[in-house]
Amino acid sequence: MPPSAKAKITKADKTRARLIEVATRLFQEHGSGEVTVRRIAAAAKIEAGSIYYHFASRDEIMRAVLESGVGGAHEEVMQAIAKAGPDCSPLERFRAALSAHFKYTLRRHFSSRMKEIRRLPKRLRDHHMKQEREYAAVFAGLLKEAQRKGLLRPGFDLPVVRMLAIGALTWAAEWYDPAGAKSPDDVADELMRVLTGGIAR
Structure with a gap:
């Protein structure tokens, strides 16, 4: 497959995957009711507002998990x-x-x-x-x-x-x-x- 045909993994893709990984761990450890967007952002070491570039809401994060x-x-x-x-x-x-x-x-x-x-x-x-x-x-x-x-x-x-x-x-x-x-x-x-x-x- 030529390089141009390969799907490129962008920085946004990596950040989204990281957020899913962090959210998964937090939901497992604390239950979804105790995990906020701000808490996910803090654990992922990004600004809380930046999460909304990747997910429209906390429920969308849950769906992705x-x-x-x-x-x-x-x-x-x-x-x-x-x-x-x-x-x-x-x-x-x-x-x-x-x-x-x-x-x-x-x-x-x-x-x-x-x-x-x-x-x-x-x-x-x-x-x-x-x-x-x-x-x-x-x-x-x-x-x-x-x-x-x-x-x-x-x-x-x-x-x-x-x-x-x-x-x-x-x-x-x-x-x-x-x-x-x-x-x-x-x-x-x-x-x-x-x-x-x-x-x-």
Whole structure:
């Protein structure tokens, strides 16, 4: 690709990314209700008024934080599925996707972001939920493929199975101990044993 065709990362891009990073940390540590634009600016070491060059409001910052979380999770899940490879069964790829989701949740405190969705104004919440649906569709597609290939017992509601699986690992971050005996992969394996013991042929 010629240099002229490459997207250039501007100073504004770097500042925006820095603000999202700082806001993410502050929301995680203090909760969104305690974090003001001025506080974000102070932590990022810029003038409070300068933030409005990058974001129209505090809610727009919150939306960017949430989108960054879902976007990052989506990317890592897709990488895990690709690494598993097309020769793996859809259930094996589903397990890889769940493990990637859990690792991302632990590393980026994804569950704490999810708690903030209900605080967004409806306009921003609706936009974010569209991104959530696209992310969920990755897991849904793997379960549907497994169903088409006769790998699942009939009679199960696949959307419910998907939501239970993702939800279980998202909120497992609240009790999981990284210093404990179980690795994130072990936890994902345990969940898959529970799921496949109930829905697999």
